[in-house]
Amino acid sequence: MGKDEAFLKRLLSTFKIEATEHVATISSGLLELEKTRDPGRRSELIETVFREAHSLKGAARTVNASAIEAVCRSMENMFSVLKKKDMELAPDVFDLLHRALDLTGNILASLDAEGGAPDKSVTKGLVANLDRAARDLEKRAPMAGPEPIVESFAPEVPVSKPQTSGLLTEATIRVEKGKLDHLLLQAEGLLRAKQFASERSSELREIVAAFGAMEKRWAAARNDTRTIGRLLKQGLGSAEAAKMGASATRLLEFLETGRDGLRELRGRLGLVERRMDNDRRTVAGMVDGLLEGTKRISTTPFSTLFDALPGMVRNLLTEQGKEAELTVSGGDVEVDRRILEEMKDPLMHLIRNCVDHGIEKPGERALRGKPPSGKISVSVSHHDSGKVELTVADDGAGIEIARVKTSAVKLGILSSGDAEKVDEERLRSLVFRSGVSTSPLITDISGRGLGLAIVQEKAERLGGVVSCESSAEKGTLFRILLPVTLATVRGLLVRIEEQLFVIPAAHVRRTFRASFGEVKPVEGSETVSFEGSAVPLIQLAGVLELSRSGKGRGTPGFLYAVVLESEEKLIAFTVDEVLYEQEFLVKGLGRQLRRARNVIGATVLGAGRVVAVLNVPDLMKSAVRSAETLRSVAPPSRKVESRRSLLVVEDSVTARTLLKNILETAGYAVRTAVDGIDAYALLKAEPFDLVVSDVDMPRMNGFELTAKIRSDKTLADLPVVLVTALDSRTDRERGIDVGANAYIVKSSFDQSNLLEVIKRLI
Numbered sequence: 001m002g003k004d005e006a007f008l009k010r011l012l013s014t015f016k017i018e019a020t021e022h023v024a025t026i027s028s029g030l031l032e033l034e035k036t037r038d039p040g041r042r043s044e045l046i047e048t049v050f051r052e053a054h055s056l057k058g059a060a061r062t063v064n065a066s067a068i069e070a071v072c073r074s075m076e077n078m079f080s081v082l083k084k085k086d087m088e089l090a091p092d093v094f095d096l097l098h099r100a101l102d103l104t105g106n107i108l109a110s111l112d113a114e115g116g117a118p119d120k121s122v123t124k125g126l127v128a129n130l131d132r133a134a135r136d137l138e139k140r141a142p143m144a145g146p147e148p149i150v151e152s153f154a155p156e157v158p159v160s161k162p163q164t165s166g167l168l169t170e171a172t173i174r175v176e177k178g179k180l181d182h183l184l185l186q187a188e189g190l191l192r193a194k195q196f197a198s199e200r201s202s203e204l205r206e207i208v209a210a211f212g213a214m215e216k217r218w219a220a221a222r223n224d225t226r227t228i229g230r231l232l233k234q235g236l237g238s239a240e241a242a243k244m245g246a247s248a249t250r251l252l253e254f255l256e257t258g259r260d261g262l263r264e265l266r267g268r269l270g271l272v273e274r275r276m277d278n279d280r281r282t283v284a285g286m287v288d289g290l291l292e293g294t295k296r297i298s299t300t301p302f303s304t305l306f307d308a309l310p311g312m313v314r315n316l317l318t319e320q321g322k323e324a325e326l327t328v329s330g331g332d333v334e335v336d337r338r339i340l341e342e343m344k345d346p347l348m349h350l351i352r353n354c355v356d357h358g359i360e361k362p363g364e365r366a367l368r369g370k371p372p373s374g375k376i377s378v379s380v381s382h383h384d385s386g387k388v389e390l391t392v393a394d395d396g397a398g399i400e401i402a403r404v405k406t407s408a409v410k411l412g413i414l415s416s417g418d419a420e421k422v423d424e425e426r427l428r429s430l431v432f433r434s435g436v437s438t439s440p441l442i443t444d445i446s447g448r449g450l451g452l453a454i455v456q457e458k459a460e461r462l463g464g465v466v467s468c469e470s471s472a473e474k475g476t477l478f479r480i481l482l483p484v485t486l487a488t489v490r491g492l493l494v495r496i497e498e499q500l501f502v503i504p505a506a507h508v509r510r511t512f513r514a515s516f517g518e519v520k521p522v523e524g525s526e527t528v529s530f531e532g533s534a535v536p537l538i539q540l541a542g543v544l545e546l547s548r549s550g551k552g553r554g555t556p557g558f559l560y561a562v563v564l565e566s567e568e569k570l571i572a573f574t575v576d577e578v579l580y581e582q583e584f585l586v587k588g589l590g591r592q593l594r595r596a597r598n599v600i601g602a603t604v605l606g607a608g609r610v611v612a613v614l615n616v617p618d619l620m621k622s623a624v625r626s627a628e629t630l631r632s633v634a635p636p637s638r639k640v641e642s643r644r645s646l647l648v649v650e651d652s653v654t655a656r657t658l659l660k661n662i663l664e665t666a667g668y669a670v671r672t673a674v675d676g677i678d679a680y681a682l683l684k685a686e687p688f689d690l691v692v693s694d695v696d697m698p699r700m701n702g703f704e705l706t707a708k709i710r711s712d713k714t715l716a717d718l719p720v721v722l723v724t725a726l727d728s729r730t731d732r733e734r735g736i737d738v739g740a741n742a743y744i745v746k747s748s749f750d751q752s753n754l755l756e757v758i759k760r761l762i
Contacts (some may be wrong), residue, residue: 010303012111016062022056025049026075027101034094042082051081056104067107067123071100074130081137093133100126183297190287197280199605204273211266215696216612218259230320261490273569291488300340302380302390305330305347312348313376321374324394325357330380335388336485342462343390343482346455347682350392350478351376353452358396358476362603368473370395383481387464393477399470401427428468432456455480460617463489463504463600465566489613491584494562495577496541500611502584502603507616509563509570512577516557528572537561538623540573544598566620573623587615598622643669644762645686649679649693649705659692659723659754666755676700680708683715688760692754695724695731703738712741723754 029049036042054257057072075097082089103126306328313326317554354376362372375395383389401424407414407432432452456466464482483489483506491502492511510530519526519537527534542564561572586601601614646668650656656672663670671686673679675697683691690707695702702722709715721742735743742757 008718012063015059016108016111018059019056019068022052023101023104025052027098030094030097046079046082050076050083053079065107065111068104070127074127074134075100078130078134078137081134085137087137087140096129096133100130126423142465190290194287197283201276201280204269204276208266208269208273211262211269215259215262216264218262234411239673298337300337301332301334302340305340305344306331306378308377311352311731313351313355316352320355322355322359322361324376325373327377333380333382333388335482335723338486339462339482346458349452349455354392354394354396358394359398387481388484389485390480391477393475395475398472398474398476399428399431404428404430415515428470431468432466459616461600462486465617474566488583489586491613492562493579494575495579496546496575499546500609502561502613503564503610504613504616505581507564507566509565511562513558513560516559528561530572532661535563535570535572537572537574543619544621563621564616566617569620571620584613592683602733643667644689645669647671647673647679647682647688647691649673649676649702651675651694651697655694662754676702676705679705683709688718689720690721692721692723695722703734706740707738721757721761
């Protein structure tokens with residue numbers, strides 16, 4: 001079967017499922033419409049069936065189902081008349097409409113069958129009757145009362161009984177998304193039962209071992225008692241010896257009995273241990289099989305994302321006067337449906353990036369010795385460690401490093417001096433930072449510097465990794481590594497004093513133990529040798545900002561380290577102990593903590609203990625920042641001779657007080673305003689160095705205030721920082737559109753972040 005034929009077959013299958021739902025909705029709507037006398041409800045029902053008929057007509061057109069399209073067009077015409085005129089239909093007209101639905105069902109059932117399609121004359125006759133009924137309704141005046149119009153005709157259209165069983169193939173069944181998600185969660189929850197069984201089995205082995213040790217001690221005490229008895233007999237008189245001998249005999253009998261009892265208990269426990277171990281293996285196999293099967297049910301091929309790409313690319317190219325050929329491969333690779341849902345927007349951003357930033361116009365390509373039509377490729381393939389690799393590439397102009405540098409300096413991400421020293425790879429990675437854009441203009445397609453930031457944010461939230469390769473004049477390739485499933489992660493459990501953490505195994509290159517003598521200083525930082533190279537050695541506790549009591553450390557004189565890899569970088573993190581590796585069920589942290597640094601979720605161990613699952617890409621970035629901070633020489637604290645003046649705009653008295661306190665503690669002079677109007681009046685009356693504003697406020701919100709500041713010649717260059725709970729992409733884009741210099745979301749807010757932004761801006 002060719003690729004196009006397979007695609008058409010899949011498209012037809014999707015259409016049949018969709019069409020079945022439309023037919024069912026129209027049918028139930030007509031049944032209720034025939035019974036109801038409530039004018040308001042009648043209007044709602046007519047609107048519903050009208051829309052359903054219209055949607056079914058459009059869907060039929062996409063698969064060239066012309067007969068269904070014709071029937072739906074005629075039904076749509078009739079419903080359109082009913083929308084305009086308040087009238088009731090006679091039973092004969094309802095019969096006609098239901099006959100039309102029956103015919104539609106027959107046509108659906110015959111779409112992929114050999115022969116069996118209804119006679120074209122049947123469809124033609126029914127369409128004619130529908131059109132005649134619509135014209136008749138159009139001529140009649142609206143009715144004031146509930147009396148129905150009695151139609152003068154009763155169509156005789158030979159329509160066979162609908163074969164509803166043919167609407168869905170026997171190999172396919174539709175399940176509500178909510179029910180499927182519930183089933184998956186239940187199956188995933190069994191992982192805890194598997195962990196419980198494993199831990200109970202381990203505890204039972206320890207009890208059996210303890211009984212064995214006690215039996216040995218008991219046997220030793222028995223021998224000692226016999227020795228004492230002999231010595232007593234030798235050293236005492238006959239009466240005393242007899243008395244002590246009797247006591248020793250009773251004690252020996254007790255020890256003998258106890259020994260036999262211990263032996264019997266140990267044997268019974270050993271039998272229970274073996275049986276429980278067998279049960280554990282059986283349960284583990286069943287849980288793994290059920291979870292794997294449920295995951296397969298919940299997986300969806302990438303083709304569901306890819307099918308819409310050709311039309312999207314064509315439209316974008318037409319809008320920009322460019323030419324390119326799109327090639328797609330790997331659409332049959334399946335991953336968790338939830339991952340596909342999350343990756344829809346990132347994929348669209350990458351495609352837009354290829355068209356807008358990558359592919360040149362035909363004239364430019366000709367000047368560079370390229371064919372006028374460019375190439376865009378999207379592919380997905382299986383990767384090791386249970387991951388898939390999604391790549392999006394173009395043969396365009398590549399990333400303009402100079403523009404990235406300029407944008408990064410403008411945003412304060414790099415200083416002018418640092419920008420000249422940073423290597424090209426580091427500069428290329430900055431395209432994923434929010435606000436960084438190589439486009440000189442903000443358009444509907446790109447230019448705001450948010451697209452690639454969203455790509456990285458989404459991928460990392462899913463436990464994935466994003467990287468970029470680019471060559472001047474040759475093009476750009478984006479590579480995204482994604483997990484196959486969201487629910488579970490194979491991880492390494494590590495301990496830092498009394499706290500436990502899970503590190504996703506996909507990022508673990510190696511664990512090892514090293515002596516302190518193997519740690520070598522390089523350029524002021526500690527390193528350890530790994531595969532012939534010096535790798536940075538950083539304390540995980542320090543990166544996670546954990547307090548250290550000195551208890552529960554590893555072996556004296558040695559350290560335990562885990563070498564982690566992300567974006568082709570290696571860092572060794574020290575821990576107190578590496579415990580074990582297994583599959584962990586990961587749960588999200590909820591909306592309030594979804595942007596928590598260094599953490600992607602949490603898992604519950606068999607004993608009920610909640611353990612954080614670390615976000616390795618985030619962890620690596622935190623480690624780099626931590627190392628750079630330690631290497632830098634902190635300037636001596638200085639008093640601000642001329643204190644910078646800030647204006648805080650916030651309608652909540654609690655938030656206003658908190659921000660004022662944070663900024664005054666940092667040495668700034670702070671004035672406050674309760675909304676945009678109050679703030680603008682203060683700005684016109686007093687000089688300020690920067691504005692920190694909420695967005696959602698009465699009278700004049702933060703967006704409006706920022707726009708007003710930018711339109712005022714005397715205030716146009718004043719830095720504005722928006723601090724808000726509105727974290728949607730639309731809100732962030734609007735913040736940039738109106739001219740905000742920074743946009744900080746309260747869910748991820750911490751005072752150091754705010755102070756760092758302010759320091760960069762003034």
